[in-house]
Amino acid sequence: MIKTKKISTKIKFIGALLIFLITSVIATTIYLNQQNIKDALxxxxxxxxxxxxxxxxxxxxxxxxxxTQNFTELDEACDEFANGLSILKNTDNNKKVLAVPTNEISTQLIVVSNLWNSFYKDVQNFKVIINSNKNNEAKLKEIILSIYKNNTILLDNVDKLVAMYTKYSEDKTNFIKTFQYTSGAILFLLFAYSLMQLKSIESHVNSFMKYSKMLVKSKNISNLAPLKVGSESESEIIEVSDTINCFIKKINLAVEYSNEALNQSEKASSKLEELTDEFDTIINKLKNKSLVTKHLNNSEDIVIESTEELINSTKKLMNLKKELEKLTKSCQDLKNQKV
Known part of the structure; x- marks a missing residue:
């Protein structure tokens, strides 16, 4: 047996699904946008x-x-680089920067950190040589060459790190777009499904209303056809149709009893007319008393038979009365339930 759904259940289900999906889309979009802001930082x-x-x-x-021995700008640049590297490695909630997102980026940060340690060591050695009064041109030249060499390597690896972060952010942006497109498609399908369900409900209600109007306008109440609803109809429609069909069935039974009683009455009336005609014929034509008595006996049998038929008709009329009383009571009960 196909399980039917209530109209209220369908509407609640569709509404809950819409609210859940829209809320999920909004919440996910806000979250991912916040992540993109942090990625940008x-x-x-x-x-x-x-x-x-x-x-x-x-x-x-x-x-x-x-x-010159003015290292202020150099020290500031070194401190800023070290601070930025620390933020990338360890995160900083105040700057709204999240932890390292992938293992690949984590590995690259370790490489950059090692290169920076070597580079920073050369810078510190450079400062020591500059501050010393000793003439150490060879050592200074060696340190400067090492700084320039390591700077290029460090720069290349920092570029690689930036490219990794950029790719990660772009992938996340593409995911947001895909998610939004998918959610839009699901919403469209859900709206289409909702429209189909509403049209189905409307169709079932229209069929019910059409039959009800036909029933009200019909002048002939004999052999009323029951209201037919599909198994896919909503439970409220099926329940109402069952009530109406029960009412129609009782009306058809009452009409059937009435027609049968009417036929019996017509037969009894016809028999009585035949009996009257026969009496007139017998009295006028028969002179022999014995023959009259014989015909009277026959007529008496006919009267008895007619009387029995009248009794049967009376019983059927009484049954009809009982059925009509039951029908009236059912209508009153149905009315009281609705009230």
Whole structure:
């Protein structure tokens, strides 16, 4: 047996599904957008590291060329690079930067960190040599060459790190787009499904209303056809149709009893007319008393038979009355239930 659904259940199910899906789309989109904002900050920090490596190398060149001992800008660039690298490795909630998102980026951060340690060591050695009063040109030249060499390697690996963060962010953006398109398609299908369900409900209700109007306008109540509903109809429609069909069945039974009683009455009336005619014929034509008596006896039998038929008709009329009383009571009960 096919399990039917209530109209209210269908509407609640569709509404709950719509609310859940829309809420999920909004919540997921907001979350992913927040993640994109954090990714943008992370990419900005990683991109700034490239600039800082160049800034450090430039300051080393200027200090060596001018023979100055002003390391302020150099120290600031080194501190900023170290701080940025620490944020990328360990996260910083104040800057809204998340932890390392992938193992690939984590590995690259370790490589950059090792290169930075070597590069920073050369920078510190450069400062020591510049601050010393000793004439150590060979050592200074060696340190400067090491700084320039390591700077290029560090820059390339920082570029690679930035590319990884950018790719991760782009993949997430593509995921957001795919998710939004998929959610849009699901919403469209859900709206289409909702429309189909509403049209189905409307069709069933229209069929019921059409039959009800036909029943009200019908002048002939004999042999009323029952209301037919499909098994896919809603339970409310099926329940109402069953009630109406029960009512129609009782009306048809009452009409059937009435027609049968009417036929019996017509037969009895016809018999009585025949009996009357026979009496007139017998009295006028028969002179022999014995023959009259014989015919009277025959007529008496006919009267008895007619009387029995009248009794049967009376019983059927009484049954009809009982059925009509039951029908009236059922209608009153149905009315009281609705009230």
């Amino acid at each position: 992370t990419i900005n920090i990683a991109g700034k590291q490239r600039m800082l490596t160049q800034k450090i190398a430039k300051n080393v060149f200027y200090i060596n060329y001018d023979s």
